[in-house]
Each structure stands twice: as structure tokens, then as C-alpha cells.
Amino acid sequence: MTERFMVTQAPVLIDSRTEEADGVVTLRFDWDAPASPGQFIMVWMPGVDEVPMSLSYLGDHKGITVKNVGEATKALTSLQVGDRIIVRGPYGRGYHVPKGKILAVGGGTGMASLLPAMERITATSVDTAIGARTEKELLFEERSKKTSSNVRVSTDDGSKGFHGNAVQLAKEMMSATKYDMVLGCGPEKMLFFLHKLCLENGIPCQMSLERYMKCGGGLCGSCAIDGKRVCREGPVFTGEELKDMKEFGRQRRDECGGRLRL
Numbered sequence: 001m002t003e004r005f006m007v008t009q010a011p012v013l014i015d016s017r018t019e020e021a022d023g024v025v026t027l028r029f030d031w032d033a034p035a036s037p038g039q040f041i042m043v044w045m046p047g048v049d050e051v052p053m054s055l056s057y058l059g060d061h062k063g064i065t066v067k068n069v070g071e072a073t074k075a076l077t078s079l080q081v082g083d084r085i086i087v088r089g090p091y092g093r094g095y096h097v098p099k100g101k102i103l104a105v106g107g108g109t110g111m112a113s114l115l116p117a118m119e120r121i122t123a124t125s126v127d128t129a130i131g132a133r134t135e136k137e138l139l140f141e142e143r144s145k146k147t148s149s150n151v152r153v154s155t156d157d158g159s160k161g162f163h164g165n166a167v168q169l170a171k172e173m174m175s176a177t178k179y180d181m182v183l184g185c186g187p188e189k190m191l192f193f194l195h196k197l198c199l200e201n202g203i204p205c206q207m208s209l210e211r212y213m214k215c216g217g218g219l220c221g222s223c224a225i226d227g228k229r230v231c232r233e234g235p236v237f238t239g240e241e242l243k244d245m246k247e248f249g250r251q252r253r254d255e256c257g258g259r260l261r262l
């Protein structure tokens with residue numbers, strides 16, 4: 001059976017709602033669809049929109065962690081226990097859960113995608129760098145401590161931890177420790193410079209990208225980057241694959257296919 005035929009759609013009941021940080025909410029629901037770290041789902045609120053969201057919790061009691069940035073995410077973050085959403089998926093190629101000494105670097109809601117991968121890495125050790133603009137926007141610091149031997153945080157305004165961005169913090173951590181693999185998820189500019197840093201240090205990496213998505217399942221092409229579909233061949237790409245992408249860190253497309261500079 002191919003991955004495509006394993007995709008399911010279901011109405012699910014929200015049974016828990018947690019405010020994680022400023023404007024960021026985790027919604028949990030029972031859904032037994034098989035999923036792996038780094039995969040995402042399409043979340044439909046009839047009458048509002050359908051949007052892609054990483055799975056921040058796997059297993060039968062799944063979860064998504066949503067930042068309020070616009071109409072659909074405002075509606076999602078306003079949902080309460082007892083409300084329903086319609087989910088389909090899971091979609092995409094997630095992280096290849098690595099061996100050795102791992103550095104996970106998450107910016108913004110990027111930690112939502114990374115944590116399920118970090119929680120699968122049992123036989124090896126993980127260090128984590130979490131970046132945010134301010135202390136109030138830091139996400140999943142306590143949850144990361146359960147899987148990471150060393151959790152460091154950075155804030156752009158210096159309100160907590162390292163004063164600077166997550167890539168500058170990662171650079172400092174790389175100078176103290178030799179890592180076998182870097183996992184990254186966050187704003188694309190951050191990933192662009194993290195990828196560059198990994199290349200300079202000769203460390204293999206995997207990074208999760210975001211593009212505008214309509215079908216989520218490889219059919220419409222709206223999520224294309226350099227001829228690859230982020231929903232199907234990604235969202236997680238290896239450092240080697242990213243090296244060949246001219247649009248990575250430079251441009252994306254809007255909902256009509258128009259090119260936008262990043």
C-alpha cells in the first residue's frame with residue numbers, strides 16, 4: 001500500500017487546550033492515524049479555512065500547536081475543549097530519526113515539529129537550542145528538558161538566555177560540542193543561515209520547510225520549491241537537498257502562485 005492510500009480524514013473532538021506562550025495554543029484530540037515525527041496534517045474548520053499544521057504530539061492522542069497569525073489560526077487558537085475540527089493526513093516525509101549526538105534548533109513554532117523527533121531519539125543524546133523574539137514567545141522549554149541533556153534558549157531582545165538568535169546560539173554550541181546531525185525547524189531565514197553554518201562545520205542536517213499548501217497531498221503543486229513538492233518530497237529536506245535549491249531562503253509563492261521575496 002502506498003503512503004497516499006493510508007491518509008485518512010476524520011472529525012475529531014478537542015479534549016485538551018493548553019496556552020503555551022503568547023498567542024500559541026496546543027490542541028489535543030484522539031485520532032489513531034499512524035504518523036511519524038515531522039509529518040503534518042491539514043486542519044479544516046468549515047466556513048473558515050483549511051491549513052497545514054505539524055503534529056506536535058504523535059500516538060493515538062495527537063496534538064497540534066498553533067500560533068495566531070491570521071484568520072484561520074485565530075479561529076483555531078480560539079477553539080475550546082468540546083469543539084470539533086476535521087483533520088486529514090498525516091502527510092509528507094518527516095525526519096529520519098538520527099543516531100549519535102544531535103543538535104535540535106527550533107525557532108517560533110518550529111519546536112512543534114521537532115519535539116516528536118527528539119522524543120523518538122532514545123539511544124543517543126540531544127542538545128536543544130530554542131529561539132524566540134522575547135521570553136514570552138519561548139515554546140516548549142520544559143518539555144524539551146525531558147529529552148535533552150542540554151537545553152539552551154535565545155531571545156532577540158535578551159529577555160531570557162542567550163541574547164541573539166537561535167543560529168548564533170547554535171554556532172556557540174557547535175564550537176563546544178561535536179555534533180553528528182542538526183535538526184532544524186523555524187522561519188526560513190533562520191533555516192537558511194543554520195544550513196550555511198552546518199555546511200561550514202561539515203555537519204549533516206535535516207530541516208523542515210513551509211510553503212503555501214492547498215491539497216497537502218502532492219496534487220496541486222502550490223507548495224513547489226525548485227521543482228520539489230514540500231508536502232510530498234518534504235517538508236523535511238536534508239542539507240544535501242537544500243544545497244541545490246535556489247529558492248530556499250530567497251523566495252516563496254503566495255496563494256495565487258505569485259513569487260514573494262523572503
Ligand SMILES: Cc1cc2nc3c(=O)[nH]c(=O)nc-3n(C[C@H](O)[C@H](O)[C@H](O)COP(=O)(O)OP(=O)(O)OC[C@H]3O[C@@H](n4cnc5c(N)ncnc54)[C@H](O)[C@@H]3O)c2cc1C
Nearest residue numbers: 051052053054066067070071072073109112210211212213
Ligand atoms: C508543513 C507546515 C507545517 C506547519 N506547522 C505549523 C505549526 O505547527 N504551527 C503553526 O502555528 N503554524 C504552522 N504552519 C503555518 C500555518 O499553516 C500558517 O501560519 C497558517 O496557514 C496561517 O493561516 P492564517 O489564515 O491564520 O493566516 P494568513 O493571514 O492567511 O497567513 C499568514 C501566513 O501564513 C501563510 N499561510 C496561509 N495559509 C497557508 C497555507 N494554506 N499553507 C501554508 N501557509 C499558509 C501565508 O502565506 C502567510 O505567510 C505550518 C505550515 C506548513 C506548510
Ligand code: FES
Nearest residue numbers: 216218220221231
Ligand atoms: S500542497 Fe498541493 S502539491 Fe503540495
